[in-house]
Amino acid sequence: MTGKMTVVEGSYAVAHAVKICRPNVISAYPITPQTHIVEDLSQFMADGEIPNCEYINVESEFSAISTLVGASAVGARTYSSTTSQGLELMHEVLFNVSGMRLPIVMTVANRAVSAPINIWNDHQDSISQRDTGWMQLYAEDPQEAADMTAQAYRVAEDKDIMLPAMVCMDGFILSHVYEPVILLEQELTDEYLPGFEPEHILDPAKPKTFGAFADPSTYTEFRYLQQKGMDAALEKIENAADDFNKIFGRYYGGLIDTYEAEDAEILLFAMGSVVGTIKDVIDRARTEGVKVGLVKVRAFRPFPVEAIRKVVKDASVIVTLDKNISLGLNEGALCTEVKSCLYNTDINIPVIGFLLGHGGRDIPRRNIRMIIDKAKQVIRSGVTIESEYADLRGELI
Amino acid sequence: MSRLAPGHRGCAGCCDAMAANFVLEAIGDDAIVINPTGCLEVMTTPYPESAWEVPWIHSLFENAAAVATGVEAALRALGRKGDTKVVAMGGDGGTLDIGMQAISGAFERGDDITYVCIDNEAYMNTGVQRSGATPFNASTTTSPPGSQSFGNPRPKKNMPAIMAAHGSPYVATTSISYPKEMMRKVKKAVGIEGPTYIHAHAPCTTGWRFDTSKTVEIGKLAVETALWPMYEQEEGEITKVRKVKQPKPVEDYLKAQGRFKHLFTMEGGDEAIAKIQAIADWNIKHYGLE
Amino acid sequence: MKITIGGVVEPGTTRANKTGGWRNFKPLYHKDKCIKCGLCSMLCPDSSVHEQEDKYVIFDFDFCKGCGICANECPKDAIEMVLEEK
Numbered sequence: 078m079t080g081k082m083t084v085v086e087g088s089y090a091v092a093h094a095v096k097i098c099r100p101n102v103i104s105a106y107p108i109t110p111q112t113h114i115v116e117d118l119s120q121f122m123a124d125g126e127i128p129n130c131e132y133i134n135v136e137s138e139f140s141a142i143s144t145l146v147g148a149s150a151v152g153a154r155t156y157s158s159t160t161s162q163g164l165e166l167m168h169e170v171l172f173n174v175s176g177m178r179l180p181i182v183m184t185v186a187n188r189a190v191s192a193p194i195n196i197w198n199d200h201q202d203s204i205s206q207r208d209t210g211w212m213q214l215y216a217e218d219p220q221e222a223a224d225m226t227a228q229a230y231r232v233a234e235d236k237d238i239m240l241p242a243m244v245c246m247d248g249f250i251l252s253h254v255y256e257p258v259i260l261l262e263q264e265l266t267d268e269y270l271p272g273f274e275p276e277h278i279l280d281p282a283k284p285k286t287f288g289a290f291a292d293p294s295t296y297t298e299f300r301y302l303q304q305k306g307m308d309a310a311l312e313k314i315e316n317a318a319d320d321f322n323k324i325f326g327r328y329y330g331g332l333i334d335t336y337e338a339e340d341a342e343i344l345l346f347a348m349g350s351v352v353g354t355i356k357d358v359i360d361r362a363r364t365e366g367v368k369v370g371l372v373k374v375r376a377f378r379p380f381p382v383e384a385i386r387k388v389v390k391d392a393s394v395i396v397t398l399d400k401n402i403s404l405g406l407n408e409g410a411l412c413t414e415v416k417s418c419l420y421n422t423d424i425n426i427p428v429i430g431f432l433l434g435h436g437g438r439d440i441p442r443r444n445i446r447m448i449i450d451k452a453k454q455v456i457r458s459g460v461t462i463e464s465e466y467a468d469l470r471g472e473l474i
Numbered sequence: 475m476s477r478l479a480p481g482h483r484g485c486a487g488c489c490d491a492m493a494a495n496f497v498l499e500a501i502g503d504d505a506i507v508i509n510p511t512g513c514l515e516v517m518t519t520p521y522p523e524s525a526w527e528v529p530w531i532h533s534l535f536e537n538a539a540a541v542a543t544g545v546e547a548a549l550r551a552l553g554r555k556g557d558t559k560v561v562a563m564g565g566d567g568g569t570l571d572i573g574m575q576a577i578s579g580a581f582e583r584g585d586d587i588t589y590v591c592i593d594n595e596a597y598m599n600t601g602v603q604r605s606g607a608t609p610f611n612a613s614t615t616t617s618p619p620g621s622q623s624f625g626n627p628r629p630k631k632n633m634p635a636i637m638a639a640h641g642s643p644y645v646a647t648t649s650i651s652y653p654k655e656m657m658r659k660v661k662k663a664v665g666i667e668g669p670t671y672i673h674a675h676a677p678c679t680t681g682w683r684f685d686t687s688k689t690v691e692i693g694k695l696a697v698e699t700a701l702w703p704m705y706e707q708e709e710g711e712i713t714k715v716r717k718v719k720q721p722k723p724v725e726d727y728l729k730a731q732g733r734f735k736h737l738f739t740m741e742g743g744d745e746a747i748a749k750i751q752a753i754a755d756w757n758i759k760h761y762g763l764e
Numbered sequence: 765m766k767i768t769i770g771g772v773v774e775p776g777t778t779r780a781n782k783t784g785g786w787r788n789f790k791p792l793y794h795k796d797k798c799i800k801c802g803l804c805s806m807l808c809p810d811s812s813v814h815e816q817e818d819k820y821v822i823f824d825f826d827f828c829k830g831c832g833i834c835a836n837e838c839p840k841d842a843i844e845m846v847l848e849e850k
Binding site: 101102104129130131133134135136137139140143144145146147148149150151152153155169170173177279280281283284285286287288289290291292295 | 529
């Protein structure tokens, strides 16, 4: 059922997955640490390995995503990849893509945003795009990032969804790491991912108008229908993961995944590569009798409200770990959103948030351990600090 | 013939509608049109209606050229290109101000698209604000004349020259006041492989402040005073110029429009007009119009 | 009406919007002066001047906004703008 392992760079695993998904138009602009993905795709193109595909070297991320608007409307399966400033530059177009219901898939090699300029990993770039109407999936390792690409196309292009998707992978940590990976097999992927056949396309034989303007009499309904698409995606993301498992024999969870969560008193929430570190710390803590578990959030948009309500109900304290901050609220996005989905329920569990790993700051195991210790205190004596940095260098301020 | 369907919301005497009609007649039905945000886009596509009879897409203000690139690439990738023409048409703001980067990228890459700039020399859709195409000393809502100003302080950006400098195989200036000529140039442009550029002068009744019946007449005056030189440039060389026999004084053009009215009443207006005449004189010499 | 996904619209549907009501002046056609050059039809921003088989024109008052370009550009003064009586 599963293929053979090859040691490749994370970027290569993703680029290879993109190739196997049979894209028709790829358009991208280089930005660290996304570059290796687009370089690998360029080499595939140069070697004639992606049939029926055009690769467009554009002059900016703004044009990268804009070309895909045109291409997707013609009926092409489309792909781009970016990060950080590039993603922020795309911001205006991102709304346009989702509003026009174009199922573009894009890898985000997550990176901090400027200023100060910083090329290392955190999640501020993609989290800052949370309301653009794109689905957002976060991968834990290169294998998941690659496999998630195929899953993303499947969900995005579903006729009940027709929404774009970002596959988020931690910059450098996942994009530049060499690990054993099973590269997607063409035959299995063809079985898993049907061709893209949208209902409406730009075609002189059947002329349609795309991108009309809506006045107050219809605009609300367009927004409502986008949310309906997001609602429908909740189940489709789960199905895409299950079906992937059936064909490829690999599973990473659907909307969320859990680790040692069943009897956990302390339930940690995190996204991306830090999940691996957390699992190691949990293993150690469990040997010491600490009842700690993990919820890995794979889908940040749509946000898995019901799945989270279900999984937390027996916990004593919830702890969120965020590689991003909403300045002015002093919380990361997971913290805010996990809290918000517990309100108006009979769940009454304290939630504390930790900000860490910003701008690529390393997250050592002892930091996670310190966070678990603080969570224990909350169980004993309640919440004193709702949200704080876990790795602040006090001597610098 | 795929002209714009009637019922669109363009002003009476709208230059954009005329320009779109001429482009559509020239390119025929086997085409996909890309339109940036602007008057033409807004007036033709109030949901759930559309005045377009060809496949048409609007994305944003500044990305029409990039969207066109994507359309063309997708047609090729999917094996559907055939003879389908990919034509972007947008206003001066969407082309040579906010759309400058995207169009520059598309032309540098050599994408097989035709871009038609419908130049009415200001941001009309938002209420006649100055653009990079607004002519010297014109009054707009963001370049009004006053005790310290005769209006717009800068001459028009020479966009056709910039596009020719990209190595475009065909760049032509034209005017909606010469429809047959404009259609001939557009037809020629779409028939040439690679990125081709048409810059069409388009008098706007609302923004330039003249009677709705004078749209064509004003455009002719721009050409007859040599303020709007009409030429074709192939592979970098100017190959054809529309001669202007005995150019009229620029006053004939200026006095017909509200946006230049202040030049005839303000102290020092004569000198301001003389500077505009100098622009026309430069055009005559530079493009060999006489 | 039901919202289409992504707001896709059928072609030529602005015909539902009769802009003739905008008109203050209307074109009066002096057929005897017409030389059938077709300029009025070509120039009309509202595609409301239609050439017939015999090359004479008729005006579509459902959509004519009364801009007067046809009258202004007619080389033979075969079109005259007159006040619309409402």
